[in-house]
Amino acid sequence: TQNGPQEAEINQQHLYGTDCLPGPLQLDSYPTCVTATSDDDDLPWAPWTYRPYCAGDTNYCVFTNTDFRGRDKGVSVIDVPPSGTENATSAVTSIAKLLSSRPPAPESADTTSPPYELRDMPGKGKGLIATRKISRGEVFMVDYAAVVADTKLPGRVRQAQGRQLLSEAIERLPGADEVLSLARSSPDPDNVPAGEDVMTTNSFGVEINGKGYMALFPRIAVSLFGVVGVLRGKAVRTIIDANPSCTIQRMNHACKPSAITRFNATTLSNTATAFHDILPNEELTISYAEFGLPSAARRQTLRKWGFTCTCALCSLPADELAASDERRTRVSRLGKEVIELVQHGDKDDLKTAVELYAEAVDAVKEEGLVPHLGGHYQVLGQLWAAAGDLEKGKEWVRRGREETALYEQVGGGVGGY
Numbered sequence: 409t410q411n412g413p414q415e416a417e418i419n420q421q422h423l424y425g426t427d428c429l430p431g432p433l434q435l436d437s438y439p440t441c442v443t444a445t446s447d448d449d450d451l452p453w454a455p456w457t458y459r460p461y462c463a464g465d466t467n468y469c470v471f472t473n474t475d476f477r478g479r480d481k482g483v484s485v486i487d488v489p490p491s492g493t494e495n496a497t498s499a500v501t502s503i504a505k506l507l508s509s510r511p512p513a514p515e516s517a518d519t520t521s522p523p524y525e526l527r528d529m530p531g532k533g534k535g536l537i538a539t540r541k542i543s544r545g546e547v548f549m550v551d552y553a554a555v556v557a558d559t560k561l562p563g564r565v566r567q568a569q570g571r572q573l574l575s576e577a578i579e580r581l582p583g584a585d586e587v588l589s590l591a592r593s594s595p596d597p598d599n600v601p602a603g604e605d606v607m608t609t610n611s612f613g614v615e616i617n618g619k620g621y622m623a624l625f626p627r628i629a630v631s632l633f634g635v636v637g638v639l640r641g642k643a644v645r646t647i648i649d650a651n652p653s654c655t656i657q658r659m660n661h662a663c664k665p666s667a668i669t670r671f672n673a674t675t676l677s678n679t680a681t682a683f684h685d686i687l688p689n690e691e692l693t694i695s696y697a698e699f700g701l702p703s704a705a706r707r708q709t710l711r712k713w714g715f716t717c718t719c720a721l722c723s724l725p726a727d728e729l730a731a732s733d734e735r736r737t738r739v740s741r742l743g744k745e746v747i748e749l750v751q752h753g754d755k756d757d758l759k760t761a762v763e764l765y766a767e768a769v770d771a772v773k774e775e776g777l778v779p780h781l782g783g784h785y786q787v788l789g790q791l792w793a794a795a796g797d798l799e800k801g802k803e804w805v806r807r808g809r810e811e812t813a814l815y816e817q818v819g820g821g822v823g824g825y
């Protein structure tokens with residue numbers, strides 16, 4: 409919402425409770441001249457609780473359902489109303505389907521305490537700290553989207569319109585206060601509306617039906633303390649947060665993080681899974697930047713969030729940071745060399761390719777680039793097989809699949825920052 413030209417006053421057409429949607433926004437499924445309140449049964453714009461709010465001469469509307477994940481939470485979608493070809497890719501369509509097909513989950517009286525707590529983190533605001541050991545592969549947090557907005561919105565509406573759409577999207581939620589209590593990072597907070605600042609500071613980039621959205625996950629999943637998967641015969645549990653201030657959004661960034669988040673576009677859930685055994689008092693962190701970048705590129709990416717990274721890796725002495733950067737660039741250099749050797753294709757080349765790739769895998773491990781490991785193990789297996797050692801080949805492919813499965817078991821969409 410920051411890209412449009414500054415406009416002091418835009419004539420916002422507040423359609424909520426007024427007569428008609430403007431012509432281009434009229435939809436068969438949302439009759440335009442019906443007056444309704446949220447208490448009406450059988451709303452013509454169901455499953456949305458209110459008549460969609462559409463901003464002036466933009467194509468964008470806000471669609472809100474106040475029952476999603478329990479009555480005090482809700483979800484708002486800011487998108488172009490679906491029609492024709494847009495229908496298949498629109499989040500409005502797929503979230504409407506989700507809302508229509510499943511009754512909202514009942515609140516649970518689950519009193520299980522989450523395995524982390526919110527603490528002050530010097531130089532980073534607040535952060536989440538493990539209060540007990542969290543095992544590698546454990547899904548320790550589940551959160552659901554409260555606001556979902558087309559990523560192209562900022563470039564397609566004027567600033568005042570974008571701000572109005574965001575403000576409607578948040579204010580219509582029963583959980584608006586929770587959303588507005590999230591961290592803000594604008595250097596000029598008095599002149600940036602809270603909703604916009606919160607969205608800019610906290611939103612995740614997600615994909616729904618192949619289209620990009622910004623999504624905010626400020627709150628807590630309800631219900632179960634369940635088994636969501638099995639790893640080497642061991643049950644992997646999901647612990648559901650019970651403390652509203654301990655959300656996915658509270659996890660700080662680290663360049664060698666302890667967890668990964670996965671977004672599931674079908675359920676609008678975002679889950680956090682531990683990369684390694686996390687010990688009590690260890691901070692729970694995720695990466696806001698692409699994995700594997702050297703420090704200068706990371707700094708540049710993190711500028712978007714308006715902070716200078718103070719994670720353990722970025723705080724290393726200069727020589728150790730340079731060694732880490734060298735390992736990260738070595739991984740891509742070795743990858744290129746291996747491709748050339750494979751294209752060459754004789755037996756000795758393939759053996760050298762295996763050695764070089766094993767070196768790259770060691771560097772990946774040392775740098776804690778866990779999401780890449782499964783794929784690298786599988787490539788190493790294929791190289792071993794091509795070099796004539798089928799047993800080693802099978803073993804590495806098996807390990808690779810197991811590693812990959814660990815972080816995909818609860819996913820379904822594309823997630824993370």
Ligand SMILES: C[S@@+](CC[C@H](N)C(=O)[O-])C[C@H]1O[C@@H](n2cnc3c(N)ncnc32)[C@H](O)[C@@H]1O
Pocket residue numbers: 531532533534535590591593609610657658659660661662713714715716717718719
């Ligand atoms: C999504 S919030 C994370 C939770 C936040 N610390 C809080 O108090 O709610 C993102 C903000 O946290 C801070 N932050 C996160 N990771 C950091 C890091 N590695 N170094 C410094 N600041 C960080 C930055 O101010 C950033 O804008």
